[in-house]
Amino acid sequence: MKNVKRVDIIFGAYTQEKYKVLEQALKKSSDQIISEVIESGLKGRGGAGFPTGLKWKYTAQEKELVKYVVCNADEGEPGTFKDREILTRVPRKVFSGMAMCGKAIGAKKGYLYLRGEYLYMLPELMEELELFHNSVKEFNFDFKIEIAMGSGAYICGEESALFESIEGKRGEPRNKPPYPTVSGVFGKPTVINNVETFVNTMMIMRLGVDEFKKLGTSDSRGSKLFSVSGDTPIAGIYEIELGMSLQDFVDEFGDGDTKAVQVGGASGFCVPRKKFKDTIIGFEGVPTGGSMMLFNSSRSMYNVLKNYVEFFEEESCGQCTPCRVGCQQLKKGIEAVKKGEKSAAYLVTLQKLADTMKISSKCGLGQSVANSFSSIVDNFKEEMIY
Amino acid sequence: MPEIKELVKGLADKHGRGRESLIPILQGIIAEERYISDAAMSEVAVELDMSAALVYGTATFYSFLDTEPRGKYVIRICKTITCDMKGKKQIVKTLEDLLKIKVGETTKDNKFTLLETNCLGWCHKGPAMLINSIPYDTLDVNKVTEIIMDYIRK
Numbered sequence A: 001m002k003n004v005k006r007v008d009i010i011f012g013a014y015t016q017e018k019y020k021v022l023e024q025a026l027k028k029s030s031d032q033i034i035s036e037v038i039e040s041g042l043k044g045r046g047g048a049g050f051p052t053g054l055k056w057k058y059t060a061q062e063k064e065l066v067k068y069v070v071c072n073a074d075e076g077e078p079g080t081f082k083d084r085e086i087l088t089r090v091p092r093k094v095f096s097g098m099a100m101c102g103k104a105i106g107a108k109k110g111y112l113y114l115r116g117e118y119l120y121m122l123p124e125l126m127e128e129l130e131l132f133h134n135s136v137k138e139f140n141f142d143f144k145i146e147i148a149m150g151s152g153a154y155i156c157g158e159e160s161a162l163f164e165s166i167e168g169k170r171g172e173p174r175n176k177p178p179y180p181t182v183s184g185v186f187g188k189p190t191v192i193n194n195v196e197t198f199v200n201t202m203m204i205m206r207l208g209v210d211e212f213k214k215l216g217t218s219d220s221r222g223s224k225l226f227s228v229s230g231d232t233p234i235a236g237i238y239e240i241e242l243g244m245s246l247q248d249f250v251d252e253f254g255d256g257d258t259k260a261v262q263v264g265g266a267s268g269f270c271v272p273r274k275k276f277k278d279t280i281i282g283f284e285g286v287p288t289g290g291s292m293m294l295f296n297s298s299r300s301m302y303n304v305l306k307n308y309v310e311f312f313e314e315e316s317c318g319q320c321t322p323c324r325v326g327c328q329q330l331k332k333g334i335e336a337v338k339k340g341e342k343s344a345a346y347l348v349t350l351q352k353l354a355d356t357m358k359i360s361s362k363c364g365l366g367q368s369v370a371n372s373f374s375s376i377v378d379n380f381k382e383e384m385i386y
Numbered sequence B: 001m002p003e004i005k006e007l008v009k010g011l012a013d014k015h016g017r018g019r020e021s022l023i024p025i026l027q028g029i030i031a032e033e034r035y036i037s038d039a040a041m042s043e044v045a046v047e048l049d050m051s052a053a054l055v056y057g058t059a060t061f062y063s064f065l066d067t068e069p070r071g072k073y074v075i076r077i078c079k080t081i082t083c084d085m086k087g088k089k090q091i092v093k094t095l096e097d098l099l100k101i102k103v104g105e106t107t108k109d110n111k112f113t114l115l116e117t118n119c120l121g122w123c124h125k126g127p128a129m130l131i132n133s134i135p136y137d138t139l140d141v142n143k144v145t146e147i148i149m150d151y152i153r154k
């Protein structure tokens, strides 16, 4: 029996009439849209997994005249490339989701924040955008989308840093609260969702809540795009129902010699072979924005960890000390242990540092360094030393 | 420098002169000049009526808003682990040999700058690189040589 259930909905063909699903959705009331999205159980696809319907509801409740919809297409997590594929193949579904959100919360303007690495996609996106603007005008709905380009900063995927960047500032995360639903871009109530999340909201409209809920498990509704890379004969993007075990995943995608899978990118967790069977991929187990990197037994997990720590060191915005200095020290520390300048016991000190970063860093970047650090050091200690 | 003045003015006319126009304007300078010189930053500050320190602070935050001279073609090779596993080091060496520069350097004729960057989003087709804004994936020694030869002839 196949335990990895592939589906093909996200990239499914457009309706024959342009923007038909959106046109029908716009006939529903704001309350109706929000209750359907809540009822579907959809959780955000950007990694954190916040219930999408609730986010929309909270923003709808704010009594400001100006509100915004923001689509997060910063996709900087190492090992993720699904949002690029969505925006290349089915941008219409993304724009539709943003417009429907606009209707639900009472916003007239949306931003698509596209990472600088994807600048080459801009001409085609602008073409589709023109079509979109013409269509919403025909539907008598007042909603405009603007594309804001990033410029090579991973931290701008963090929602409040992304807002700062749209406002023309350094991409430094803000303190929370206030949350975006209250004060987002330009200080106004804002819904920010991942590219895939917006597509999912349109899937709910197209399939209906009941059909959508049949996909996945009770904790993880729907299907998910996985970006599969590393030691696999079939690297690529796959749409799979959530809730499978990592063992099932490895049976499908591994090269027969998989020793570890990094689930969720550099800020995610490393799962070693002996834990494949007991690890569920989904919000009830190990969540992921979709990044799945496979490593076989020829790979040095020290190199993998060092690559991740260097990534964080470079991409830390430098605003708060635990993260800025912590990343530097973690990198120096593992190098010193590897060279034998420090004893193996020093790894415990470094893990304490990573734990301190988890509780004292200002944003998700510094807070999640410990995920990969501890899971790799714990499971592959001998590779860190020898 | 009159050309920079013209360029900045044109970009400000296009994008507006508010704070939220700053990054699009800086990106516009990059598209034309490949880097943002001190003179360009001062010009932006005057045009948008803000301090030069603010312009500098913003520009230097973003890795694609280069503030050091760059060649006409900026090559950025992905150094994330998945591209590394697929032979990125060999690609870097090939490029260094072809262009006779090291990572971080610019050729004497100001035509190429060679840089490394974090995940480009082509992990399933590594190794990957960007030349200005164009991505190239599944690189091997032959392919990358051909690509660079094309640019050399341009």
Ligand SMILES: Cc1cc2nc3c(=O)[nH]c(=O)nc-3n(C[C@H](O)[C@H](O)[C@H](O)COP(=O)(O)O)c2cc1C
Pocket (backbone or CB within 6 Å): A043, A044, A045, A046, A047, A048, A049, A050, A052, A072, A073, A074, A075, A076, A077, A154, A155, A156, A157, A158, A159, A160, A192, A193, A194, A195, A197, A363, A364, A365
């Ligand atoms: C350092 C950091 C980087 C992030 N990068 C992204 C990203 O590239 N894309 C994304 O959708 N969310 C990213 N997020 C999560 C966003 O802050 C936010 O939670 C998400 O866009 C919400 O959308 P969702 O509810 O649809 O998942 C990042 C978070 C952190 C802390």
Ligand code: SF4
Pocket (backbone or CB within 6 Å): A155, A172, A173, A315, A316, A317, A318, A319, A320, A321, A323, A324, A361, A362, A363, A364, A365, A366, A367
């Ligand atoms: S945790 Fe790191 S990235 Fe986040 S605000 Fe602090 S220094 Fe910046």
